[in-house]
Amino acid sequence: SQELEQSPQSLIVQEGKNLTINCTSSKTLYGLYWYKQKYGEGLIFLMMLQKGGEEKSHEKITAKLDEKKQQSSLHITASQPSHAGIYLCGADISGANSKLTFGKGITLSVRP
Amino acid sequence: SAVISQKPSRDICQRGTSLTIQCQVDSQVTMMFWYRQQPGQSLTLIATANQGSEATYESGFVIDKFPISRPNLTFSTLTVSNMSPEDSSIYLCSVYLQGGIQYFGAGTRLSVL
Numbered sequence: 001s002q003e004l005e006q007s008p009q010s011l012i013v014q015e016g017k018n019l020t021i022n023c024t025s026s027k028t029l030y031g032l033y034w035y036k037q038k039y040g041e042g043l044i045f046l047m048m049l050q051k052g053g054e055e056k057s058h059e060k061i062t063a064k065l066d067e068k069k070q071q072s073s074l075h076i077t078a079s080q081p082s083h084a085g086i087y088l089c090g091a092d093i094s095g096a097n098s099k100l101t102f103g104k105g106i107t108l109s110v111r112p
Numbered sequence: 113s114a115v116i117s118q119k120p121s122r123d124i125c126q127r128g129t130s131l132t133i134q135c136q137v138d139s140q141v142t143m144m145f146w147y148r149q150q151p152g153q154s155l156t157l158i159a160t161a162n163q164g165s166e167a168t169y170e171s172g173f174v175i176d177k178f179p180i181s182r183p184n185l186t187f188s189t190l191t192v193s194n195m196s197p198e199d200s201s202i203y204l205c206s207v208y209l210q211g212g213i214q215y216f217g218a219g220t221r222l223s224v225l
Contacts, residue, residue, distance in 0.1 A: 033214065042118075042204055042218035048211070088154065090214070099145060100214055102154040
């Protein structure tokens with residue numbers, strides 16, 4: 001079974017609308033990373049969360065990690081076409097600052 | 113963030129041949145990671161490469177198929193050997209840098225005919 005579940009699988013929103021995507025684990029996460037990937041390209045780092053209840057924002061993107069450190073959400077305010085892409089969450093579940101386990105990703109399309 | 117350069121960015125190869133992918137980082141790092149992303153799938157770790165020692169492979173990946181070199185603290189190569197169409201994927205290298213953030217190269221998009 002997938003250790004990190006992302007939802008929804010895909011999302012289509014109208015430009016200017018807000019949206020939230022989620023990443024859930026059955027295990028405690030030592031570090032939760034959000035990346036964005038354009039089709040066929042590498043991963044662009046967005047944010048890293050490590051503490052329960054932590055929240056970080058960058059431009060119009062806000063990421064949160066719940067108190068139990070098992071669920072994270074990524075919220076985009078006033079979406080733009082430039083936000084389109086695949087959003088991947090990756091997590092350090094061993095606590096050893098080593099490999100990351102990834103979810104399957106969420107494909108976001110933003111209609112102009 | 114550091115610059116992570118991967119070469120080639122893409123390639124189309126014939127079945128049975130091998131391809132070596134290079135990853136260069138502009139700072140010294142202890143561990144380098146190689147991931148595979150099959151079409152429509154998430155990233156799966158192939159192996160962890162430490163300088164001066166054998167790479168550590170994840171379950172389902174073997175050295176004969178994916179030999180890795182790590183000659184110094186800024187460079188690594190991954191070879192995909194005896195390729196078949198099932199090896200068609202994006203291959204990515206990554207490293208941990210300051211702040212405990214794992215950064216990725218732009219990836220190598222491999223198609224095997």
